[in-house]
Amino acid sequence: MESMVEENGSTVDPLSQGSQSGDAAPAIATSVQSLSRSQHHLVASTSIVQLTLPLSGTTQVQSVIQPNQQSVIQTATNIQPVALSKANVILVSKPNSVIQTTQGSLQTLQVVETGSDDSFSDEESPKKRRDILTRRPSYRKILNDLGGGEIAEGRLPPLESSSECDSNVDSEVSSHSLHYQTAYTGHGVVVEDAARKRELRLLKNREAARECRRKKKEYIKCLENRVAVLENRNQTLIDELKSLKELYQQKTD
DNA sequence: ATGCTATGCCGTCAAAGTAC
């Protein structure tokens, strides 16, 4: 199921078939939220161009996000129209692939081939599910594989909320430190130190969870965008096929 | 108005990955 037409930017994608534009994106968005992280993951700020995603377990579909047209890629911080040129089109045809544009902004896409979560029965415990599921590599790992780890942080879209949160964290942490520095002596110090460490850990994890959710949302937006693009392409191909058929009919008559 | 359901966000835990 690797149907793909490159010449005129038209692609037939099974993902698009049977669905009308307008309905599909929300449906995908809903389903994406229940995706296992082992299925596929993506960190991107702007233009994801070509990708291969595993569908229904074993099948893979190559797809293109408008390499020769204007593509709108939404980011978490803003909605950013991105004009895609051939220069930053990179085809990803294997799992665990990473794509990166030739231009400034870094885009990383990882596609992990796994079984579907549907393979787990209801009786199986979450623990067992966790044991079975393979964890996907982290963003850092992906970037290290790229050999560009040092640009990781800088290239991610700056977050207004993030910076605000960071300052909040700093102030919260320092206030906690002040609080615990005036704590007891003797055994009390140990207890308070443990409590302070726990507070700090919770605080950091709180922030990490926020960031993780932000990335996830970004990923979902990219997928939604992909759906929209593929639907467009599918319609283009259908129209093209129709006109070719008519042309052929006229010649044979 | 009330109850129900769906949805979204958040904090926390746990486990795997990563850095040192």
Place this chain on the structure above:
DNA sequence: GTACTTTGACGGCATAGCAT
């Protein structure tokens, strides 16, 4: 080996929409 980071899972809470 250990501390730190990342992220799925889970439960709680708030809100919106709908049916009664």
